[in-house]
Amino acid sequence: MSYEIEYDRAVFLKDAEWEWDRVYYAFWLHGSSNVYEAYSNRRARDWDLYAIGPAGLIMRKACCNAGYTEYGDLTLKGHRVKPESYIKKWREAIQAAQPVSELHKLPVSWIRLYIPDNQEIVNMNLNEQDQRFLISLQEGWEEGKDFYNLRYFERKLIVEALDEYAEHEKSHLIRNVMVL
Numbered sequence: 001m002s003y004e005i006e007y008d009r010a011v012f013l014k015d016a017e018w019e020w021d022r023v024y025y026a027f028w029l030h031g032s033s034n035v036y037e038a039y040s041n042r043r044a045r046d047w048d049l050y051a052i053g054p055a056g057l058i059m060r061k062a063c064c065n066a067g068y069t070e071y072g073d074l075t076l077k078g079h080r081v082k083p084e085s086y087i088k089k090w091r092e093a094i095q096a097a098q099p100v101s102e103l104h105k106l107p108v109s110w111i112r113l114y115i116p117d118n119q120e121i122v123n124m125n126l127n128e129q130d131q132r133f134l135i136s137l138q139e140g141w142e143e144g145k146d147f148y149n150l151r152y153f154e155r156k157l158i159v160e161a162l163d164e165y166a167e168h169e170k171s172h173l174i175r176n177v178m179v180l
Contacts, residue, residue, distance in 0.1 A: 002034040013097035026050040052166040062090035112154040114176040133168045
């Protein structure tokens with residue numbers, strides 16, 4: 001049976017005068033215990049977007065994921081930890097958040113949003129917000145298809161792209177998000 005391994009985390013902060021206006025961009029380096037890289041036989045791992053929003057939102061996500069540590073479904077660097085230890089790691093990461101101007105130091109450079117293909121979108125009853133979001137994707141993002149023939153839109157990993165994603169995170173159009 002496999003389990004998820006969290007190797008590292010990185011948090012960036014778009015500061016504001018008031019705490020509730022601050023935006024945190026949280027990323028995590030993780031991978032599955034039973035997936036290995038072919039060329040090095042090292043466990044595969046990727047950076048992914050963890051959450052975007054105020055500190056409380058990042059901590060809510062950490063608290064939800066902490067439950068998975070209780071029985072070993074989520075580990076830190078392959079070692080089982082208590083939920084409290086997991087939460088503490090994320091709290092420390094938020095407190096040590098780097099300014100958003102340091103985002104370029106993250107070893108990824110693109111954000112990719114997977115969405116349904118055109119035919120499926122025609123059959124969906126999109127609300128006005130989803131329609132505006134689709135137009136913004138078509139105007140400001142690069143479109144492509146991956147090796148599974150899934151449609152995606154991608155953009156350079158910059159604050160504006162992350163903010164646009166966060167604004168539409170609950171959209172019916174977004175099937176998956178990746179950072180590359």
